[in-house]
Amino acid sequence: MATSTTSPQLNRGGQADPGRTPRRVGFSQTLGRWDVKLSPYLYVSPFFILFALTGLFPLLYTAFVSVHDWNLIGGKGDFVGFENYAYVLQQPNFWKGIRNTFSIFFISTIPQLIIAIILAALLDANLRAKTFWRMGVLLPYVVAPVAVSLIFGKLFADQSGIINTLLGKIGIDPIGWHAQVLPSHIAIATMVDFRWTGYNTLILLAAMQAIPRDLYEAAVLDGASRVRQFFSVTVPMLRPTIIFVVITSTIGGLQIFDEPRLFDQTGQGGPSRQWMTATMYIYEVGWGNQKSFGRASAVAWILFLIIVVVGIINFSLTRRISSDESSKSRKKVRR
Amino acid sequence: MRKTTSKMWAAAAGVTGIALLATACSSGSGDSSDDATDGGSKNITLTVATFNEFGYTEDMFKQYEESHPGITVKEKKAATSNEARENLNTRLAAGSGLSDIEAVDTDWMPELMQYPDKFVDLTDPALEGRWLKFKTDAVTTDDGKLLGYGTDFGPEGIAYRGDLLEKAGLPKDRDAVAALIKGKDNSWDDYFAAGKQYQAGGGGAWFDSAGAIWQGMIYQEEAPYEDAKTNEIIAADNPRVKEIYDAVVKASVTDNLSAHLSQWSDDWTASFQNNGFATMLAPGWMLGVIEGNSAGVTGWDLADVYPGGAGNWGGSFLTVPAQGAHPEEAKELAAWLTAPEQQVQAFLNKGTVPSQVDGLKDPKFTGAVNAFFNNAPTGEILANRGQGIISTHKGPNFFAINDAMQSALTEVDVNKGNPDEQWNTFITAVNALG
Structure with missing residues (x-):
């Protein structure tokens, strides 16, 4: 039957040509x-399904929790709107947490990047037992953070x-590493750097080795010194990798715990609270004396927004730098 | 066509596989303790979650299993009290996954007391009077429910370095030191006065930390921070809080009796090795800590005295969460484990002082001697020191307030902060809780 009848469904398409059997x-x-x-x-779906389950859902659920009065043990309470956000923003400890997070982030990331680039440049040179040195740099990364601490x-x-x-031996008064704000941040930053510098060194080293060697040859022919080569060839060619390293360490740095x-x-x-970071504040509010998941979620969302803002700044910087690069190369082509 | 369908199937299988994997991750984490109950005959596994060292052994459990056929007992040990607390809080919130018996520390019992419905009422007329009164008071709700059975407690004596005292021209003999610290009326002032005498004789720091002294003094108050009936926060207006604060600050900073350490810090641990201080408040379990930190150091002793009478620091309870599958059996096991005989055995294993009235009288306990503390009869001393402990009222905000005070004292004592400024910081923190 079905073979001969004109299906009404096909006609619904409108364009049915009366002279032709569909x-x-x-x-x-x-x-x-x-x-x-x-x-x-379907092929890309596994990532997105996993992301939806482990990333998106918690994100949205956290937003849901953050507008409720929510106790760790007691569970969900009344809907309170943005009261949790208002409460958190009025807490001096919250602002201390934000201050400490950014302070530790800057104190750790800037020296870390500089040291990582220099180390990578040294490792890129002709060394005996290359693999040994390269693995040695990564060793601190293997040590558990708890042990490092x-x-x-x-x-x-x-x-x-x-x-x-x-310090006392060279005549400097003992520093209150656990008493004052800045010294405590420096101490924590050294821990972070100890762990992460080697990791970033290897990423930068990989990028360095991808730089075409003829650029260096050309530089040498032009009479550029080692230092000049480093600043005029190596560093500019590393730009995209540096941006990557900056972004990953930003995300890691703002979540330091x-x-x-x-x-x-x-x-x-x-x-x-000399060295209490934002994530530690989340923990204190959610699992400490208050046991308020609502407020902890509010802090988590504020932190998320801060990271997004920093991410956008990073992104715009990236775009500017890459457009700089392309305009430069265009110039070169024109010449 | 065949090719296409097989691809489709593969894709479909892939997607379901991932979905299954993802869901598998979420379930199955908090499996509880049931074994199959086959056809009426009881065949039950009871789990007991403890932390640090409770002193329970396989032999004790075997003994119980033999007298209770069909029951198997398993102990789950968490490394630290914090870990156990997190696990308990999280799974209490989730409504499943807890052990049949959960050990709870005195310090975090008050926060659980706000949720009596989550625990089985353990009231049992047969067990009335088994524990010291302050111990049962701490786990009895306003409407008379008993949420936990006491295990150990922390009666405090004064641990001291006999060799350091001798060097400063003071007696080193246990009874003489007790008499010295006791002074006229066994008050904290007398304890501090003995410290000044020690320093006059050329001694260094008298005690380790202002925070420790605070802990000792505040636990002798009945309701320091919150009203005993309404739980209204009174810490800022309670004159006793300010008095004790001033007394602690005067002793630690003005009179410089403190070693200016914060307890448990690396500096504190290291100071045991370089004669950092002469005395410290020592509950039973602290003796092991002192011994561990003082490897190679001789001269520690324990005096049968405590300023202001008596004090408790630490101790635990066994609770039965209501979510368990076998509350009756669990209750019975908890009662057995906290019976004086078992607790005395636990003391012999790990030094946890029995909070049971009969346990404290047991000759096996009172006869205990500690070789490291110059052969001090620790059992007898701790039993004496366990008399007259009062129960301090701890409402929902007790630990937040105490934390704020400890922070203020650390700033003043260790970091040389200004006492008035830190008092104001404390008041601000307390007012923020209200």
């Missing part, structure tokens, strides 16, 4: 069309620590 579309063909249209999406905690102890002892939490035994970030 051709029956085989199922295999339909499948083929789906294959072409859907397959690419324990060791550095002992090094930076205010009275009995080796660093204050050494382990090192400051383990910097002393109470894990609150100091008696006056």
